[in-house]
Amino acid sequence: MRQTEEDFRGWVGARRSTLRATAYLLCGDWYLADDLVQDALAKIYSVWPRIAGAGDPDPYARRVLLNVFLDHRRRPWRREVTSESLPDRPSDAPESDAVHPALVVALREVPPGQRAVLVLRFWDDLSVEQAAAALGTSIGNVKSQTSRGLVALRAALAAQGVSTRSAWNEELS
Amino acid sequence: VNEQAVRELFLATPLSPPFDGIDVDLAVRRGRRRRSLRQAGTGAGVLVAVGAVAAILFSSMPTRVEAPTSSTSPTTSSSAATTAPPSPAPSTPVSPVDVVAPGVRIPVGAHSYATISKTEFCVTAFDDTGAPVTGTNCTSLIDGNQALGTVGLRTVSSPKMRTILSGVYVDGGVPTAVTVTAAGVTHVATLVRSSARGGHGAVGFFLVWPGSLERTQVRDARVAVYDASGRFLLTM
Numbered sequence A: 001m002r003q004t005e006e007d008f009r010g011w012v013g014a015r016r017s018t019l020r021a022t023a024y025l026l027c028g029d030w031y032l033a034d035d036l037v038q039d040a041l042a043k044i045y046s047v048w049p050r051i052a053g054a055g056d057p058d059p060y061a062r063r064v065l066l067n068v069f070l071d072h073r074r075r076p077w078r079r080e081v082t083s084e085s086l087p088d089r090p091s092d093a094p095e096s097d098a099v100h101p102a103l104v105v106a107l108r109e110v111p112p113g114q115r116a117v118l119v120l121r122f123w124d125d126l127s128v129e130q131a132a133a134a135l136g137t138s139i140g141n142v143k144s145q146t147s148r149g150l151v152a153l154r155a156a157l158a159a160q161g162v163s164t165r166s167a168w169n170e171e172l173s
Numbered sequence B: 001v002n003e004q005a006v007r008e009l010f011l012a013t014p015l016s017p018p019f020d021g022i023d024v025d026l027a028v029r030r031g032r033r034r035r036s037l038r039q040a041g042t043g044a045g046v047l048v049a050v051g052a053v054a055a056i057l058f059s060s061m062p063t064r065v066e067a068p069t070s071s072t073s074p075t076t077s078s079s080a081a082t083t084a085p086p087s088p089a090p091s092t093p094v095s096p097v098d099v100v101a102p103g104v105r106i107p108v109g110a111h112s113y114a115t116i117s118k119t120e121f122c123v124t125a126f127d128d129t130g131a132p133v134t135g136t137n138c139t140s141l142i143d144g145n146q147a148l149g150t151v152g153l154r155t156v157s158s159p160k161m162r163t164i165l166s167g168v169y170v171d172g173g174v175p176t177a178v179t180v181t182a183a184g185v186t187h188v189a190t191l192v193r194s195s196a197r198g199g200h201g202a203v204g205f206f207l208v209w210p211g212s213l214e215r216t217q218v219r220d221a222r223v224a225v226y227d228a229s230g231r232f233l234l235t236m
Helices: A002-027 A030-046 A048-053 A058-074 A102-108 A112-123 A128-135 A139-159 A166-172 B003-012 B024-043 B045-060 B215-219
Strands: B097-100 B113-116 B120-126 B132-140 B154-158 B161-170 B177-182 B185-188 B190-194 B203-208 B222-226 B232-235
Touching: A002 A030, A002 A048, A002 A058, A002 A102, A002 A112, A002 B024, A030 A048, A030 A058, A030 B024, A058 A112, A058 A128, A102 A112, A102 A139, A112 A128, A112 A139, A112 B003, A128 A139, B113 B190, B113 B203, B120 B154, B120 B161, B132 B154, B132 B161, B161 B177, B177 B203
Parallel strands: B097 B190
Antiparallel strands: B113 B120, B120 B132, B154 B161, B161 B203, B177 B185, B177 B222, B190 B203, B222 B232
């Protein structure tokens, strides 16, 4: 058991930055990204002996993180609109990371499913087949989601006045 | 599509987190708990089914816990509760429990987190954009503002955020469950104990309310504390 935990901690140490960056690109918020990764790590640890014994745990971890992100999007409290503000004792709280890179801001405008495909394909550098396996969907679906996602991303970047590479624009036109 | 151009755009984007909020110790503890629950569940399917029915019955029951002498407390500060004579509960709620070291952050929904130490229980809340809502909302466990054997309740919420109900139960026994009733619905809160106190003494609790609450519903919210046998220790 001790060896299992040490292996897990070692893997987290090596993959921590990548998982956090992936989560940040998915949700566009470092606070939420850490919450997503934290939830994912607990789920991964609960089955760690099995997935570590099977070889490379990264694909499973990526899939868990994606599911945590997509499940989070469906949680009921995200639809809640409350009207109270009842501060008790304000103190020094960490500042929000209000300034986000243009790409991250633009990704927020892309539907979550398409966003997940874009992050897998162009950040995690997965092939269409690998992305389909990570998402548990078909290759054709990944291709169509990629195409639609890129169109949405381009429009969102253009709305910010961000110019993209000419080659990309030409291809998308 | 020129996929290489898109990849370059991703690679050129700076991804420098302003902090690191990952707690591997917490992930390990929660992972162990998930594994234990899963292993227990596979060997006790019938018990789980019975428990699920009980949980549904309890959560759907419009419980209204009447405190004999106390009035409804303000929601913005700790408030004392009236001890009620122990009486059998209709079912036995059990709160999830986190026993954590001082300073360890316990996620309270997205963004927000709770901490507990020997001296105070705090909830730091952010709205859904990651902006701080109320700063850090702390209840002292030692300043005497909350009498022994009582429970307090605080709330934080904003138009962009869900409502978080939190509070402490101070040195009145060992509760195994805290429930909060608002708008005629009762939900079980999560308990937070400090490992620095050996898991005893003051107990914090929090509940992310799964829906909207009006101001009057927040004001009229009631807290009930149960012991291991499912009996009320006290109500507020």
